[in-house]
Amino acid sequence: MKNIISLAISFALGVCVSGGPVLAQDKPAGVFKFADQVKMVTMDPQRQSGGGIGYLRPVYESLFAKTSDGKAVPLLATDYKIDGLSVTITLRKGVTFSNGEPFDAKAVVANINRGVKIGILEGLGPVEQASPVDDLTVMIKLKEPNPSIIDDFTGVAGMMIAPKALDDPALDRNPVGTGPYVYNKELSREGEVRVYTPNPKYWDPQQQGLARYEIWEIPDDTARLNALKTGQVDAGIWLANPQAAIIDRAPGLKLVRNNGGYNYHLVISDREGSKVKALADKRVRKALSYAINREAFNKAIQFGLGASACQAYAKGDWAFDQSLESNCQYDPKKARALLAEAGYPNGFNFTMPSIPVYQPRLEALAGFFKDIGVTMTIQPVEPGTLARRSRTTDFPTTNLVWGTVTDPKFLYARYISKDGTYNPFKATPSGELTKLAEEGLKSPEIEARAPIYKKMAKILTDESYLIFITSTPLLVGVSEKIANNPTVKYSSGEDSINLRGLKVSN
Secondary structure (H helix, E strand, O other): OOOOOOOHHHHHOOOOOOOOOOOOOOOOOOEEEEEEOOOOOOOOHHHOOOOOHHHOOOOOOEOEEEOOOOOEEEOOEEEEEEEOOEEEEEEOOOOEOOOOOEOOHHHHHHHHHHHHHHOOOHHHOOEEEEEEEEOOEEEEEEOOOOOOHHHHOOOHHHEOOOHHHOOOOOHHHOOOOOOOEEEOOOOOEOOOEEEEEEOOOOOOHHHOOOOEEEEEEOOOHHHHHHHHHHOOOOEEEEOOOHHHHHHHHOOOEEEEEEEEEEEEEEEEOOOOOOOOHHHHOHHHHHHHHHOOOHHHHHHHHOOOOOEEOOOOOOOOOOOOOHHHHHHHOOOHHHHHHHHHHOOOOOOOEEEEEEOHHHHHHHHHHHHHHHHOOOEEEEEEOOOOOHHHHHOOOOOOEEEEEEEOOOOOHHHHHHHHOOOOOOOOOOOOOOHHHHHHHHHOOOOOOHHHHHHHHHHHHHHHHHHOOEEEEEEEEEEEEEEHHHHOOOOOEEOOOOOOEEOOOOOOOO
16 A cells, blocks of 8 residues: 655645745746747647647646656645555545536546547556546556556646546647646647646646746747747757757756656567568667667767667666666677678668658668668658657658656557557567566566566567667756746656746746
């Protein structure tokens, strides 16, 4: 049993992370402008499948939330109990949705069961169904053990939508949640800026510090940098790129390295060779890994803001295995030898999808592959569609990022399982990997799980259908004024600023 005291909210989520006095104001005031690097696709959290979660956070709250050091603390929930395949969650009293509907067990059950039925959210994958116990208690029945269920409920899987909005066919642009702000469609401009204003029915009004919150949709890195320099925005999210490096050393700006981050990797989706025969050979996949100069990639493409990566987990993570680091050394000679041994001395061709923010990365990788005789054709896809296209058989390979605070159980759920989210060709995993995945769910204790996932990582390194390249922290570029604002807080693993208690003076 694990109990969480609801009082932890005010401490973990409402207290500033830096010293100095809190800005005094009696009611929401000021405007905060944030720039996202991806376009908004949907405001329906249960249909969210890629980037752009920051567009949801002003409106929707989750059952639990993450602190700056990655701990799950209560938000809309106040307590929980796990007993085998049963999870009992106690809900916060006195909360309403912005449309006036009560937040209660019926609302939570409707949300969870809808999400399970839609079947997009990974965090709801192990859930069979939810049912009400009483007005403020929910019982969730799991299909299988899930040691990260509470952690899963800190994200989109735990975001709560107003019951009447669940059936709205226009929910993707008409979000209704319990959050501190509401989406203002009249003030927003599609494809340019999303505007949020205070929710008059918010259950914790002392955490509403802004009169207006804006998210600017600026995928172009240079345009986003210029917006930050000129004051068009106060902050923005960045990948490790030239513009982030400029922010890191520019006077008046600061590059914040938030806890958590992303491991950039290639996915060999067609690992049984139905479209590209060469990719079915483990030696070919290993050759691609040996062809990549990860240190040069980090310096040239990510300007030293990241580090070489050979596995899903970042150094310091409980599942990280130092012994695997030598398995992805840069060795083009060995790569060519492996290709020749596999019957491809003159290389082969394959196609890789790209979105604008990943284009420089893929151009660099294409150069490494060309050096060993392999041609990678880069095919642009619409921004915001890479995750969706990667779940289809349109391409034999793809390139994605893995959140380094993501529970390792999702490696199997995303890439390895025959029904994996990013296993569109339905490749069958080895029995050993399947057995390890099952063992990894039996205990919630890290000490028991770590050796299991290290074994899994070793096998995956050998199979090389997941080729990890670099690991970078979450990067947020902010103005000096925002850097010195004591109410600015960051939640571990989130690529936006925590809005609860955020205050600015304009």
